Amino acid sequence: MKHIALLSGETSNLSIENLAICTTYILSSNIQLLVASATLTKAVLSDITCLLHIQANKLVVICCSSDQPNIKIEVRKIRYALSSYADLVFLIPAGFKVSDPPPQKFLIFFNNIPESINAACSLHRCLPSELRVKIKWFNADMLMTYKEVELENLVSGETWGLCTTASFGMGMDIADIFLVIQWRATCKIAALWQWFCRAVQNQELTGMALLLAEKQYFDYEQEAKAARKMR
Numbered sequence: 607m608k609h610i611a612l613l614s615g616e617t618s619n620l621s622i623e624n625l626a627i628c629t630t631y632i633l634s635s636n637i638q639l640l641v642a643s644a645t646l647t648k649a650v651l652s653d654i655t656c657l658l659h660i661q662a663n664k665l666v667v668i669c670c671s672s673d674q675p676n677i678k679i680e681v682r683k684i685r686y687a688l689s690s691y692a693d694l695v696f697l698i699p700a701g702f703k704v705s706d707p708p709p710q711k712f713l714i715f716f717n718n719i720p721e722s723i724n725a726a727c728s729l730h731r732c733l734p735s736e737l738r739v740k741i742k743w744f745n746a747d748m749l750m751t752y753k754e755v756e757l758e759n760l761v762s763g764e765t766w767g768l769c770t771t772a773s774f775g776m777g778m779d780i781a782d783i784f785l786v787i788q789w790r791a792t793c794k795i796a797a798l799w800q801w802f803c804r805a806v807q808n809q810e811l812t813g814m815a816l817l818l819a820e821k822q823y824f825d826y827e828q829e830a831k832a833a834r835k836m837r
Contacts, residue, residue: 644672644803645796677805681817683824684790691728693818694787697767698732708740710784711760712767713774715801717792719745722769725789729769744770775800781808791819 641654646669655665686692697709716722722743730738742765744756753773759765761780768774786805788798798817806813821827 644800647796650796672799672803674803676809676812677802678812678814679802680814681819683821684818688790689724691725694725694729695732698729702733704734704737708763708766711763711780711782712785712787713783713804714767714769714787714789716769716771716789719747719771721789722771726769740766742768744768744774746771746773772797774804778804779807780804782806782811784811784813785816786813787816787818789818791817791823
């Protein structure tokens with residue numbers, strides 16, 4: 607029987623609604639739909655089944671655990687100006703030399719392409735000129751051939767880290783990415799968990815997932831701000 611595969615992630619409501627029009631008015635009712643996501647929440651599942659007119663008696667839900675106990679999760683407050691990206695310089699030890707061992711592989715996720723490029727350029731300034739090619743940006747504007755080459759470079763260790771967007775997503779499973787960073791609290795929790803799960807696909811390794819968040823999202827900062835207003 608014919609079927610259509612749908613990948614659900616950071617999909618907009620508009621794109622789902624457009625798809626719903628296709629399934630309702632264009633496609634045959636006997637075509638099976640496969641909706642796959644690394645983090646298919648109950649709310650998203652409810653929306654999709656409603657918009658795509660999937661009947662409950664014809665729906666099969668298969669859930670697999672996304673728990674990765676080998677990934678340590680940490681949240682840190684961004685302390686410096688956002689435009690400086692100074693909170694990321696810990697990735698490159700001060701005074702880094704060509705002869706020094708490379709840092710562990712890392713991914714940094716950003717909400718938009720300009721931020722990812724600016725952050726990569728900021729990290730370049732921490733490296734000798736001949737090593738700046740080791741850290742690159744990776745986004746949807748790149749050609750597929752470039753993405754394939756850079757994925758291979760990251761696997762081999764030729765590239766140390768990528769400043770990326772949602773374009774580095776499902777299916778890009780690399781065993782030894784030891785650190786995944788989300789820059790700013792700008793994404794939904796489902797997307798955040800997908801980014802974090804890009805770390806250490808080798809279950810025998812231990813990695814870290816780090817959220818660098820703006821100060822306004824911390825309770826003690828909000829309490830301090832409220833106290834200042836009451837003075």
